[in-house]
Amino acid sequence: xxxxxxxxxxxxxxxxxxxxxxxxxxxxxxxxxxxxxxxxxxxxxxxxxxxxxxxxxxxxxxxxxxxxxxxxxxxxxxxxxxxxxxxxxxxxxxxxxxxxxxxxxxxxxxxxxxxxxxxxxxxxxxxxxxxxxxxxxxxxxxxxxxxxxxxxxxxxxxxxxxxxxxxxxxxxxxxxxxxxxxxxxxxxxxxxxxxxxxxxxxxxxxxxxxxxxxxxxxxxxxxxxxxxxxxxxxxxxxxxxxxxxxxxxxxxxxxxxxxxxxxxxxxxxxxxxxxxxxxxxxxxxxxxxxxxxxxxxxxxxxxxxxxxxxxxxxxxxxxxxxxxxxxxxxxxxxxxxxxxxxxxxxxxxxxxxxxxxxxxxxxxxxxxxxxxxxxxxxxxxxxxxxxxxxxxxxxxxxxxxxxxxxxxxxxxxxxxxxxxxxxxxxxxxxxxxxxxxxxxxxxxxx
Amino acid sequence: xxxxxxxxxxxxxxxxxxxxxxxxxxxxxxxxxxxxxxxxxxxxxxxxxxxxxxxxxxxxxxxxxxxxxxxxxxxxxxxxxxxxxxxxxxxxxxxxxxxxxxxxxxxxxxxxxxxxxxxxxxxxxxxxxxxxxxxxxxxxxxxxxxxxxxxxxxxxxxxxxxxxxxxxxxxxxxxxxxxxxxxxxxxxxxxxxxxxxxxxxxxxxxxxxxxxxxxxxxxxxxxxxxxxxxxxxxxxxxxxxxxxxxxxxxxxxxxxxxxxxxxxxxxxxxxxxxxxxxxxxxxxxxxxxxx
Numbered sequence: 015x016x017x018x019x020x021x022x023x024x025x026x027x028x029x030x031x032x033x034x035x036x037x038x039x040x041x042x043x044x045x046x047x048x049x050x051x052x053x054x055x056x057x058x059x060x061x062x063x064x065x066x067x068x069x070x071x072x073x074x075x076x077x078x079x080x081x082x083x084x085x086x087x088x089x090x091x092x093x094x095x096x097x098x099x100x101x102x103x104x105x106x107x108x109x110x111x112x113x114x115x116x117x118x119x120x121x122x123x124x125x126x127x128x129x130x131x132x133x134x135x136x137x138x139x140x141x142x143x144x145x146x147x148x149x150x151x152x153x154x155x156x157x158x159x160x161x162x163x164x165x166x167x168x169x170x171x172x173x174x175x176x177x178x179x180x181x182x183x184x185x186x187x188x189x190x191x192x193x194x195x196x197x198x199x200x201x202x203x204x205x206x207x208x209x210x211x212x213x214x215x216x217x218x219x220x221x222x223x224x225x226x227x228x229x230x231x232x233x234x235x236x237x238x239x240x241x242x243x244x245x246x247x248x249x250x251x252x253x254x255x256x257x258x259x260x261x262x263x264x265x266x267x268x269x270x271x272x273x274x275x276x277x278x279x280x281x282x283x284x285x286x287x288x289x290x291x292x293x294x295x296x297x298x299x300x301x302x303x304x305x306x307x308x309x310x311x312x313x314x315x316x317x318x319x320x321x322x323x324x325x326x327x328x329x330x331x332x333x334x335x336x337x338x339x340x341x342x343x344x345x346x347x348x349x350x351x352x353x354x355x356x357x358x359x360x361x362x363x364x365x366x367x368x369x370x371x372x373x374x375x376x377x378x379x380x381x382x383x384x385x386x387x388x389x390x391x392x393x394x395x396x397x398x399x400x401x402x403x404x405x406x407x408x409x410x411x412x413x414x415x416x417x418x419x420x421x422x423x424x425x426x427x428x429x430x431x432x433x434x435x436x437x438x439x440x441x442x443x444x445x446x447x448x449x450x451x452x453x454x455x456x457x458x459x460x
Numbered sequence: 461x462x463x464x465x466x467x468x469x470x471x472x473x474x475x476x477x478x479x480x481x482x483x484x485x486x487x488x489x490x491x492x493x494x495x496x497x498x499x500x501x502x503x504x505x506x507x508x509x510x511x512x513x514x515x516x517x518x519x520x521x522x523x524x525x526x527x528x529x530x531x532x533x534x535x536x537x538x539x540x541x542x543x544x545x546x547x548x549x550x551x552x553x554x555x556x557x558x559x560x561x562x563x564x565x566x567x568x569x570x571x572x573x574x575x576x577x578x579x580x581x582x583x584x585x586x587x588x589x590x591x592x593x594x595x596x597x598x599x600x601x602x603x604x605x606x607x608x609x610x611x612x613x614x615x616x617x618x619x620x621x622x623x624x625x626x627x628x629x630x631x632x633x634x635x636x637x638x639x640x641x642x643x644x645x646x647x648x649x650x651x652x653x654x655x656x657x658x659x660x661x662x663x664x665x666x667x668x669x670x671x672x673x674x675x676x677x678x679x680x681x682x683x684x685x686x687x688x689x690x691x692x693x694x695x696x697x698x699x700x701x702x703x704x705x706x707x708x709x710x711x712x713x714x715x716x717x718x719x720x721x722x723x724x725x726x727x728x729x730x731x732x733x734x735x736x737x738x739x740x741x742x743x744x745x746x747x748x749x750x751x
Binding site for chain 1: 465470473476477578580598599601604679683715719725
């Protein structure tokens with residue numbers, strides 16, 4: 015810096031300092047600004063200056079989780095469409111929702127994560143730096159979710175995972191800037207375990223089919239613990255397969271030779287479809303009962319109702335909840351009208367995440383991230399498609415019910431999407447672990 | 461739990477896995493051996509065969525027709541690809557050939573995704589091959605055993621074409637020295653077109669046969685392509701018998717390793733490939749002069 019520049023900079027500093035000092039004496043707002051309450055954080059205020067705000071959506075559009083990722087995108091687009099149009103459906107969910115977010119239109123970009131953390135981090139970083147995204151969202155893999163959790167915290171941009179079943183997402187890998195809507199390993203296990211023990215009895219032997227990454231490990235552990243505690247169930251074998259396995263024959267032979275009574279399939283996406291189809295071909299499902307603690311969207315549609323007949327599964331949302339909740343009915347109708355099939359839970363999670371984000375901003379009255387986060391953390395009840403829900407301030411996990419379903423016989427299906435009966439809507443609060451049980455430390459606001 | 465019955469089960473399963481890999485790899489290896497083109501679109505052609513077979517099944521409900529028409533469709537696509545694209549790359553560098561076939565594979569996959577979406581599709585197992593078969597000490601899906609028979613027949617047909625016909629003789633001569641074949645007045649480029657088509661058809665045929673076992677999505681060829689490369693490296697690049705031997709070895713490695721620890725089965729495949737590369741750089745049945 016030259017001497018001239020130094021003098022200029024010093025003069026500028028003195029001028030700004032004098033202005034702030036003078037202004038703060040008269041204006042409480044300016045005082046707040048001077049002390050940094052609304053100093054730039056992340057993409058604020060740059061990303062919210064115009065008449066629109068940008069949202070970065072990154073889901074798997076190729077690979078094992080492609081079908082689930084496409085479903086999420088449909089949920090996001092419907093929610094954004096409803097908010098931008100100020101659709102009357104919004105009032106069913108929250109009185110705070112209105113046209114736009116603080117009057118601003120939502121614009122969005124979509125990228126393919128391929129369910130790979132590195133790819134997702136690159137795509138979301140581009141959205142954050144180049145598009146000044148005020149929020150990023152999307153995932154069908156917990157490996158991606160925990161990676162973007164960290165990115166969100168470092169960039170100070172809010173992140174909303176859509177599908178992430180690992181306990182770690184709001185456990186040891188939680189961050190201040192991330193909020194999870196969906197159920198997860200621990201709640202899935204504690205919801206389905208009593209139903210399984212009641213239906214199948216005590217002291218059964220389990221064969222696990224587990225995807226080999228954070229989601230699979232934590233869901234398997236939670237399910238194993240819950241079944242051991244409630245029914246004295248033990249593990250005969252745990253078959254770990256890499257994400258994207260196409261031939262499960264070697265694992266299924268091990269399962270067939272394990273002497274297990276129940277096969278618990280934790281695989282998700284296409285892995286779930288292939289492992290379930292092939293388990294039937296190997297005769298495993300004729301000898302053992304299938305149970306699925308964390309149901310992948312479209313499973314019944316892809317493997318067929320014959321295989322899913324009588325199978326117990328834990329899920330986030332099933333469309334027949336419309337008989338109980340008018341929000342679910344309104345969402346289903348809008349979704350069906352646009353996409354011509356009943357929504358699965360990935361679309362529902364995506365839809366709710368956008369609406370709850372808009373709700374938090376409307377309540378905060380600003381896009382300033384720390385204020386939005388505090389609005390989330392207040393635990394205000396939101397009228398979701400699965401009934402009243404709220405975020406837990408300590409770990410940013412939505413307190414929401416888990417839906418336990420049972421596969422229907424083909425002859426009992428009333429339409430082509432009618433694959434399951436809802437057996438139980440398990441209240442979320444009592445089945446959640448203590449907020450710090452999985453080592454959640456949220457981190458700073460700024 | 462490692463028991464004899466589990467070990468023998470996994471050995472049989474290895475043969476089943478290996479048979480399919482052998483068929484796909486044989487297509488890749490005869491294309492490379494004859495044309496000198498490393499076809500990275502081979503996995504996409506495998507997938508395309510699956511979709512063509514599934515589409516045929518949806519309209520005819522015939523398993524037999526789905527195999528025949530699915531394979532013929534990929535044969536036709538293979539010939540078209542060779543005529544409009546690949547033949548312009550015979551004299552180009554390896555890098556350019558790899559790039560063009562890699563790009564072609566992406567285009568095929570994305571077109572299929574655009575048309576049919578990402579949800580998996582399947583052909584039901586034909587009624588005569590449904591259920592499980594008791595082998596005394598184990599039960600095994602009947603259809604998978606049928607697949608071994610179908611693949612063996614297909615490989616035998618390929619062998620007949622390669623070793624008992626004039627075309628096969630020209631192909632094998634072309635593998636050894638294509639310039640000499642050209643000098644003898646044989647239109648080697650027409651042979652190349654047929655070879656590319658037949659190689660593609662082998663992948664497409666395997667793709668259809670595999671659909672009842674592994675429902676298809678647009679990405680299904682990606683993983684199989686990697687395994688196929690390992691197979692031809694182990695067996696010997698450009699060697700038809702090498703592809704069969706490599707396929708069976710790869711199937712056994714995947715199957716037996718997973719009995720001890722499933723997570724290491726893929727790793728083991730690459731370990732064996734590395735050992736082969738160190739001890740026999742041209743593969744088990746490959747030869748140094750082949751180009």
